[in-house]
Amino acid sequence: xxxxxxxxxxxxxxxxxxxxLWMRVTxxxxxxxxxxxxxxNQELLLRVRQHGNCAEWSSFILIxxxxxxxxxxxxxxxxxxxxxxxxxxxxxxxxLKANNAGHPLRYVxxxxxxxxxxxxxxxxxxxxxxx
Numbered sequence: 001x002x003x004x005x006x007x008x009x010x011x012x013x014x015x016x017x018x019x020x021l022w023m024r025v026t027x028x029x030x031x032x033x034x035x036x037x038x039x040x041n042q043e044l045l046l047r048v049r050q051h052g053n054c055a056e057w058s059s060f061i062l063i064x065x066x067x068x069x070x071x072x073x074x075x076x077x078x079x080x081x082x083x084x085x086x087x088x089x090x091x092x093x094x095x096l097k098a099n100n101a102g103h104p105l106r107y108v109x110x111x112x113x114x115x116x117x118x119x120x121x122x123x124x125x126x127x128x129x130x131x
Contacts, residue, residue, distance in 0.1 A: 002070050006078040010065065017090065064121065088108070
């Protein structure tokens with residue numbers, strides 16, 4: 001039986017970020033009386049995308065991490081991917097701006113998540129190939 005030790009740490013932290021972003025969406029929906037969609041409200045659209053981006057990247061990377069951990073990937077590499085995931089999830093919402101597609105924090109958020117993905121993909125590949 002495999003015991004997962006590393007990935008749950010980052011799953012918990014990502015869940016906290018996810019819930020914080022969800023609360024921001026829900027609070028704005030409530031204050032504006034918007035039940036579904038964004039009703040053309042740019043601020044709500046932005047918050048929905050910040051939350052959605054977190055859900056997309058976090059779930060993808062965490063699935064890869066748990067697979068890699070289950071295959072025996074070294075903890076150091078899992079911690080690297082986990083740390084990069086969290087850096088990306090914390091910075092990206094601050095860099096996601098409707099009027100500035102090139103905001104530096106958006107690049108940090110996307111870049112760290114791409115690096116996290118590549119790192120854990122290498123871990124999976126090494127284990128699959130038995131290297």
